[in-house]
Structure formats: C-alpha cells, structure tokens
Amino acid sequence: MANAHSPHSPGIFAITKLKLFVLVSLSFTWWFASNLPHYKPMIRAGIKSRIDEARQKIPTIKVDWAQETSTDPRDAYNSSKVALLIEPRPLPHLVPQILHMISVVPPDWRFVFIGSNLSVVTVARAYATKHQQVIGKLDLMVLPEPWEIESKEKVYRLLTDMRFYDEFLPGVEWLLKYESDSILCANSEESLNDWLDWHWAGAPRTPDDRFSGNGGLSLRRVSAIRRVLNFQARYNNTQPEDEWFGTRVYILPGAKVASGSDGMLAVEDVYKENAMGFHVRNGGTQLADAVWKDRKQRQAIFNYCPELSLIMDMKLERERCPGDDKEGEIHPTAEEKAAEAAKQAEEQRRKAEAEARRKAAEAAEAAKTAAVVNGTAVPGADAEEEEEVEEESPEGEDSED
Numbered sequence: 275m276a277n278a279h280s281p282h283s284p285g286i287f288a289i290t291k292l293k294l295f296v297l298v299s300l301s302f303t304w305w306f307a308s309n310l311p312h313y314k315p316m317i318r319a320g321i322k323s324r325i326d327e328a329r330q331k332i333p334t335i336k337v338d339w340a341q342e343t344s345t346d347p348r349d350a351y352n353s354s355k356v357a358l359l360i361e362p363r364p365l366p367h368l369v370p371q372i373l374h375m376i377s378v379v380p381p382d383w384r385f386v387f388i389g390s391n392l393s394v395v396t397v398a399r400a401y402a403t404k405h406q407q408v409i410g411k412l413d414l415m416v417l418p419e420p421w422e423i424e425s426k427e428k429v430y431r432l433l434t435d436m437r438f439y440d441e442f443l444p445g446v447e448w449l450l451k452y453e454s455d456s457i458l459c460a461n462s463e464e465s466l467n468d469w470l471d472w473h474w475a476g477a478p479r480t481p482d483d484r485f486s487g488n489g490g491l492s493l494r495r496v497s498a499i500r501r502v503l504n505f506q507a508r509y510n511n512t513q514p515e516d517e518w519f520g521t522r523v524y525i526l527p528g529a530k531v532a533s534g535s536d537g538m539l540a541v542e543d544v545y546k547e548n549a550m551g552f553h554v555r556n557g558g559t560q561l562a563d564a565v566w567k568d569r570k571q572r573q574a575i576f577n578y579c580p581e582l583s584l585i586m587d588m589k590l591e592r593e594r595c596p597g598d599d600k601e602g603e604i605h606p607t608a609e610e611k612a613a614e615a616a617k618q619a620e621e622q623r624r625k626a627e628a629e630a631r632r633k634a635a636e637a638a639e640a641a642k643t644a645a646v647v648n649g650t651a652v653p654g655a656d657a658e659e660e661e662e663v664e665e666e667s668p669e670g671e672d673s674e675d
Contacts, residue, residue, distance in 0.1 A: 348410035349410070350409075350410060351382055351383065351384045352382040352383065353384070353445050353446070354447040355384065355446070355447070355448045355450075356383065356384050356385070356386055356448070356450070357375060357383055357384070357385045357386070357450040358386050358443075358451050359372065359385075360388045360429055361388075361389050361454045362392075362393055362423050363390075363393060363454070364390075364392045365454055367584050367585060368393065368396060368397050368454065369396075369397055369400045369402065370584050371585060372385065372387065372403065374457065374458075375457070376406060376412070378459075379450065379458065380467050383466070384410070384413070385411060385412045386413045386442075386443075387415065388415045388417060388442075389415075389416065389423070390423070390424070391416055394415070394416050417432075417442070429515070433515045434503065434508040434515050434519075435503075436504075439500065443496065446496050447497060448470055448495060449493070449494045449499075450493050451489060451491075451493075452491050452551075453490045453553070455490065455553065455556060455557045455558070455585050456540065457491075457581050457584060458551040459549070459552070459578065460579075461548075462548065462551070463548070464550050466493065469539065472530050472531070472532065472537055473523060473526070473529040473531055474494050474495070474529070474531045475487065475531075475532040475537040475538075476488045476490075476491065476492030476532060476539055477540040477542035477543070477553055478532070478534060478535065478542075478544050481534060481535065481544050483544075484524065484534075485517075485520035485523075485524050485531065485532070486535070486536070486537055486538055487516055487520045487531065488542050488553060489519075490540070490542065491539065491540040491551050491552070491553040492516065492539065493539060498529055499519065501526060502519060502522045506522060539551065542554075542562065543564065543565065544565070545564060545571065547574075552579060552582060554582070554585060554586055557585065557586060557587055558586040558588075596610075
C-alpha cells in the first residue's frame, strides 16, 4: 500500500540547497555571457601576450631540409671554363700531359679531349684518366660524322664553325686551347684565372707582333669567337684558325687582345722569363734560336719548367754527339782534328813527291833534247837505250823465227 504524503513533507515550491545552487549557477552564467563581449578584447590581448612570452622562451630551431643533389659529377665544376685538347694521333705522352695540365690548371676548370677512336682509347685505358672521368673532371670525345680532325686544316674548319661551339661546348665562355706540344709550368706564380679578363691571349711570333695569340697554347673567350663568326666565315685552305681569328678579334670593340709582350701567355718564338707556359712547335723539331740556342738560357728554361721533358723529344747528356758545342753545332773532336791533320800532311807529302818526280822528268827530257841538238851523248842515255833494246830483243827473235 502506497505511503500517503505526510502533511509536513516539502512541496514542489519548497526551497532547497540544490535549487539555490542551480539558480545561482544560471545567474552567473547569464551575467558572464552578457559581459563577455565587453571583456573579449582584453581576454584576447592577455592570451596573446602570454603566448608571445611562451614563444620567446622556446629555443630557436632551424631545419635544413636536404636539397636534391645532382647525379651528374660535372656539376661540381664551372661549366663555363674548359681546357680543350684536339689530337687524333695516339701519342705516348698524352696521358701524362693531360694529368699534368689537370694538376696545374685551377680546380674549377673542366677538361675535354677530342680525338680519333685510337687516340681516345689510348687516353681512356689509363687508370688515372678513368678516375678523372668518374669524378666529372675529364670528358673524352670522338666527334660524329661529318666532323673530322685528321689534319690541321680540318681542325681549323672545326674551330671556325659556330655549330661546334653550340653542339659540343654549350655554355662555355673561357676556352684554354692547348696542343700535344704545349705545356703549362707548375712553377709559374700566375693562375689561369688571372687572365679571365682577356678575350684572347697567347704567344707572339715577333717581339712587336700586333697579335700575340698563337693558338698552340692560348686562352680565348668564346663570346668573342661568336661575335666574329656571326658576321664572317673562314674560307677553306686559307689562314690557320688562330691567325684568322686574330685579324678579326683584334678590331672588335671593347676586346682585350694580347699584343707584343702585353698579354703574353706563353713562349714560342719570343723569350720571356718565368712565362706561364711553352709551346714547342712540332714537338721541338722547329725551335726558335732566340729562345733555345743559348745554352745558359736553355738550362734556365728547363730548371724553371722541367715538365717540358714530357712533350719534347729529348736525349740523355751521355747520348750527345761527339763535338757538340751544345748550341746546335757539331765540331770535330781532338782525335778527328789530329786524324784530319795527318791526312792532310800525307796528301801534301804525296803531292810534293809527285811534283819532284815531274820536275826531274822535265829536267831529264830537257837535257836529252839539248844533247841531241848539240850532238853530244847524254850520260846515262846509252844505258837506257840498251835496256830498251834488251827489252825489245826477245820479241825481235821471235819475229825472225
């Protein structure tokens, strides 16, 4: 049976602690909500200041995200600087020459070797050149048809063709052209990078040469070459490429071109002390007397640039010919002079004896003639006649028989 409500139990409108708490909570919430728009900027400013303070206390961290690395090792070098060697012959000194040039030329330069199939194989089979290829320092190249390099004239045509620079030397601005008979000296105090403001520098042929740009060892700016090729073309079988370029680059506005000893990069026909390099034409078979004839000067050159022995056909001192005066002349030795003197003395003695016999015969003939004229016998003449008769008598007897 349900319990009946007690007359003393609280009703629905009775005030209790729970109802008072709920009422106070609702009132506070309404008050807070009504005042919030007024305090919102202050609250935001306070929160922002707290956050800024917290950020200042956080340690600074810089993250270097790994950049994408290039897979081409040639990107480690300056693509605008190239040292170029063109050689179709498989010469035995090509490898040491190239390696020496790599060690002397500034490290940001790249090297390109253009050759025939045989010469490229000769260079490529050396372990040292393989390493230089792997690290992107050296490129070995056989040009496709119709390019040819078998003769000097074909090389001239190659270097005066704009397509060669567009296809095989794109982006190159400084070109060090060297040949198999040229070398840079390690003892030089100059760097190749010191010459980058020149448009063409090489070796003069005479002390007052208007254009000192012999191409055997020369530094060229490809931009100047392009300027020339943009308005002129070389006729085949005419001037060598360096002379052809020289007469045109020299007159380009703003071009800095070597002239005389000014801008003399290398020695060929004119001597310069402590030059940066040497070009010995045709491997040393055509040496200029002004540079090489004097013995002391020649010795000074080899002391300063001993690497010349890499490219020159040299002999040991003990292989020198007898009588060599070490200045290009061979004179007779002391033994040869003595033998020649004895030979001449013997010839003179024989001539003297022959002359004495001739004079004696003439005197005898003259005396005989005089005796015949005077009717007198010449002493000794009868004996000679008797001897002649005796010599003829056997023949006479045989004839009588």
